[in-house]
Amino acid sequence: AQSVSQHNHHVILSEAASLELGCNYSYGGTVNLFWYVQYPGQHLQLLLKYFSGDPLVKGIKGFEAEFIKSKFSFNLRKPSVQWSDTAEYFCAVRRGSQGNLIFGKGTKLSVKP
Amino acid sequence: GAGVSQSPSNKVTEKGKDVELRCDPISGHTALYWYRQSLGQGLEFLIYFQGNSAPDKSGLPSDRFSAERTGGSVSTLTIQRTQQEDSAVYLCASSRLGAGSSYEQYFGPGTRLTVT
DSSP: OOOEEESOSEEEEETTOOEEEOEEEOOOSOEEEEEEEEOTTSOOEEEEEEOSSOSEEEOGGGOEEEEEGGGTEEEEEESSOOGGGOEEEEEEEEETTSSOOEEOOOEEEEEEO | OOOOEEEOSEEEEOTTOOEEEEEEOOTTOOEEEEEEEETTTEEEEEEEEETTSOOBOTTOOSTTEEEEESTTSOEEEEEOSOOGGGOEEEEEEEEOOSTTOOOOOEEOOOEEEEEO
8 A cells, every 4th residue: 555654753953954854655656746734723735746847846935845756755855944834744645646645644843943 | 715614623522423524625626535634643535526426435444434525515524423533633625626737635724523
């Protein structure tokens, strides 16, 4: 069965530190890849997505992610985090262009001011 | 425009009772999804409706769970004979399918269900 692994359960950083959150998936066919964010008390919002083309995708709020097909990975990065980035981050995979998302268990990011 | 709305926002029920959770998708979105978010299990897919096609029920955890979508819009998720392990946040998402769509799923705020 398809699965999505997020390597870190909880990451604590100071402001201005660089961020990389790992995500690996198990499906070998065509996939669409997503990162969602859930700020405290808010609903899930899309940060960025990859469907095809340039494997380096840029999203909102300075986030980017790189799709490495050979490693089945889609890691999320941000060069300099802010306190307002404190949230839970979810990686998700969808087989093809339609259908349900399969989520990782999430990574909680805490940024110290 | 209006996003996905869900009601109620919170529901506390006694073990063994039935509950209904409602989702209003974004107008014009033909696909609707239910997920649940619980501690330790993360976000799990439950059921997916796409237009007039038969729903994909492959994520429903037991036959106590069912969902319907009336008129291609509003959806109701029903849990019969609730158990404590059903306690979770139930999330609804919708997306617009078809040419020119990114098929992005937009999520609602969720219904927090607590079974006592």
